Amino acid sequence: MAAMFSLPAADAGGNSAADAAARIAASLAARSGFDAAAKLRLMADGRQVGWLPRAHAAILRGFGAVLGPERPLADGSVAVVLLPGRDDFDARSAALQTLSRQLADAGHVRGWRDELFAVTAALNAPAVAVVERAAARFLGLLTFASHMNGIVDGAAGGQPALWISRRSPAKAIDPGMWDNLVAGGMPHGSDPLATLVRECEEESGIPPALARGVQAHGMIEVLRDLPEGVQWEQVYVYDLLLPPGFIPHNQDGEVSEHRRVEVAPLLAIMSAGAMTVDATLVTLDALGRRGWFRAGRHE
Template sequence: MIRLMIQIDEAVYGIGSINAQQKQVLLSSTVVRWREDASTPARSLCLLCEGASPDAVLAQLADELHGMGHIGWRGELYAVREETRDEPIALIERAAAKFLGLKTVGAHCNGFIVDHQGRPSHLWIGKRASGKATDPGLLDNLVGCGVPWPQTPDEAVIREGWEEAGLPASCMQQALLQNVYQVDRQDAGGQHRQRLYVYDLVLPREVKPQNQDGEVDAYFLLAIQEIVVDLKMARFTADAAITTLDFLQRHALTGTPSPENGLDEVWRRSAGDISTCE
């Protein structure tokens, strides 16, 4: 992979990771300028701001990539972060993040009900709308979202809880953060480099999620055995699969992913290079 950098005044920041084909697309830009490191041209590419604000330069780049058909358009801003820091140094259209291999933040919430012994028995699983630009028709968690700037993961889960599942803030505030993963995998649109926040929310049996924004076709209350089958059949989005497998393991509903239970391939396919964050 090729390291993507940005120069702001005299400072240079590492911000992303791209492949050789994406590098050629970026070098063909007519609206922004790049510099290749003469000593390591195959390993790095630097975006030059040349006195302009980084937000403006990145906005021009996103517009151009969209016009060339390389990215869609979401109308949300993502923070651009240096490799080793969480503080944003600029903002960019969300749809450009994966193409440029930027560090992003996601939040997913497992919604579940329990049996008379208090043990999880079923999870609420959504089917993504067929018209969505990414992963149409695949299964997803109760809530699954990217975290736009300046929201926190907690705030994004609460907002999306209403938009995706019709659950009020008073309900979503009961969701508990369980794990944080750093995910790094190659997707069709680029390098998916995301800090994924995993939440759990136990729901009363009488509560039934109802989509509000048209991004979920339907919700299904599925037993654990059904979910395991769907995971093995690759019917979940990759991030939803990670979130669901995390839930199943924490609650001792399945064993650790292994060839014996068939879940090792699900984890490998979905997670890529993954680690837990302290």
């Protein structure tokens, strides 16, 4: 799991922000394990497109010619080809649609979205196929998302704060957990900014003209084991400075609550493990860049 921030070190005076940072780091570590030895490198067109759990490979082999033979690599890992013999986009996509339905019917995949994700080795690489979003983590596919910190900078004399969102309890993944103000997976054919602008309006009622004023702050890569498979995701990070009187309003039913939170209670939320892993990383990135860890300190 790569991240672009550093947590503050504890000091002799008992810095509460540093104590919270230690608890946050422990929570992230507990939720971010990844066992490469239990995975196969999932390949297509000679490039890795996923980390397939071995247990899931056994399930896939029960559905027919989904995987090629295992091939040891020089680094000690093992590769396997996805859909050998199907060498074009349409044939692979059709086969993956059928496979996704079979997996869902058998109870291996839940939360069907009717949304297509690219099967690809990189954001800027051509997709070799598309797949139902709900099946992406079962296959351990590389996916992409856009997350945005909603910033209240405190320039008018108040304390700096962030707007955050609570995920709907009906969400298939991380129901009821705290998230960034805006966060969304990137469907095939979109890009990080277009994804973000769309999600801004749907999740928080932020109009496109305001959303396009975001500041881009790079990418955080997440690679971790989950009960449903693997989250291998490149998360594109944005900040948006919000007008002082702005109040977010959810439009699509995927957010149950918005909350404006100053830094100290925000650290407490993350310390308790009540925020998703990827949103925690994105939030920490903003706090570190802005030097706001000190705002969570009680002297």
